[in-house]
Amino acid sequence: MENKSHALAAGIFVLVVAAMLAGLAIWLTRDDANYQSYELSTKDGVTGLQPQAAVRYKGVAVGKVTRIGFDPQVNGNVLIRIAVNDHAPISPTTFAVLGYQGVTGLAHVLLDDAEQPYPELPPGPSGLPRLPLKPSPFGKLAEQAPAILSQVEEATRRINQLLGDNNQQLLTQALSNIGQAAGSVSALTQRLDTTLTQRVDPALAALTPLAGDARQTLQALRKAGDSVTTLATDFSQTTRRLTAEGGAIDxxxxxxxxxxxxxxxxxxxxxxxxxxxxxxxxxxxxxxxxxxxxxxxNPQLFIYGSGRIPPGPGEPGFAAGTQ
CATH class of the missing domain: 1.20.5 (Single alpha-helices involved in coiled-coils or other helix-helix interfaces)
Structure with a gap:
């Protein structure tokens, strides 16, 4: 009888402790905030997203994922239902995107605002408002993966073609030709050094007296220039004197x-x-x-004057006794 009472007391104690632990867990996990439910519909995969996953608005936790299923309106689309705190600034420009945490692969929902409002989406059969869900970077990468793989395959094929036996032989010949060209350049460099030592250096040594003569010539030209400047000044003064008022030109x-x-x-x-x-x-x-x-x-004018002279003997009209 005594053993049964001890067992009953131990059972009651265990039940009380379990109830206390359950109440403590409920008290610690209580959430008094009000939530607004939204739905997200996407044709992309949602690998890594689980119910109770976090919903963040610009990095701030504002809710959680409550349900993941299929969209009854669009065949093949995944329907995600989220609960968002009433204090989150949801607006017509808000959109959602899936984010991933490091290498764990766990996903969460990120909310952000665009520059322009999105067209309002019609509510689903449940009557809840819907937010536009943009493809995630990993989704875009998955979409581009076949094209990237084909490009990588093409690049690999071209590299293999470039490194083929024929091209390797050509590359070897090119390297050999480069080596021969380098040898020719070395020989040419030696010839240039010899030419500089034997011919150019003496010519440079002979340039020193020539430079002295050139300096003297420049000095003479400078003096001639000074003379020309003086002559020009005198000519200018003479011109001013000639053209001045009352000068020689005036x-x-x-x-x-x-x-x-x-x-x-x-x-x-x-x-x-x-x-x-x-x-x-x-x-x-x-x-x-x-x-x-x-x-x-008529020379007789000096004797008889300028009147008519009577005719003489033997002349026509002569009459005797008229003289």
């Missing part, structure tokens, strides 16, 4: 103007008078010429 101009006025006066007054005197002289000369002609034809 005096020449005044003299030319006076000479022009004298020429105008000569042409206006003196020249007509000379023309008239010349006309008078010409008339007098003609009169003298006529007089000389008359005297030559």
């Amino acid at each position: 005096q020449i101009t005044v003299g030319t103007q006076a000479l022009a006025r004298a020429a105008d006066q000569f042409g206006a007054s003196t020249l007509p008078r000379l023309n008239r005197a010349a006309d008078d002289t010409s008339r007098a000369a003609r009169q003298v010429s006529r007089t000389a002609g008359g005297v030559s034809d």
Whole structure:
């Protein structure tokens, strides 16, 4: 009887301790926040995502995944239901994407905002609002994996073709030709060194006196330039003196103007008078010429004058006793 009472007491103690532990666990895991449910629909795989996975808004935990199943509206799509805290700033620009934690492969839902609002998605059969789910980087990588593998295969094939036996022989010949070219360059370098030592160095030594002569020539040219500068200065001063007001050019101009006025006066007054005197002289000369002609034809003018001379004996019209 005593053993049964001890066993009963131990059983009751175990039950009480288990109830206390269950109450403590419930108390520690209680969550008094209000949540709003949303749905996400995607055609991509959700490997690594489990119920109770975290939902983060820009890295801050705001909820959890409550259910993962298939979308009854779109055949083949995965439907994810999440519970988000009412304090999370969900807006028309908010979208979701799957994130992965390191090398563990565990996934969670990340919420973020886009620059432009997304078209509002119609609610599902449950009536819950839906958020757009963008493909994750790993999903994009999985989509591009076949193309990447084909490109890698093509690159491997080309590398194998490049490293084939024929190309290796060609590469060996090219290396040999490069070695021969290097030897030729070395020989050419030695010849250049010999040429520099035997010919260029003496020529450089002969350039020193030539440089001295060139320096003296430059000094002479500098002096000549100074002389030319002085001559130009004197010429400029002379030009300023000639072109100054009252200078030689002005005096020449005044003299030319006076000479022009004298020429105008000569042409206006003196020249007509000379023309008239010349006309008078010409008339007098003609009169003298006529007089000389008359005297030559009739020298008796000096005796009988300029009247008519009566005819003499033997001349027509002569009459005796009329003399």
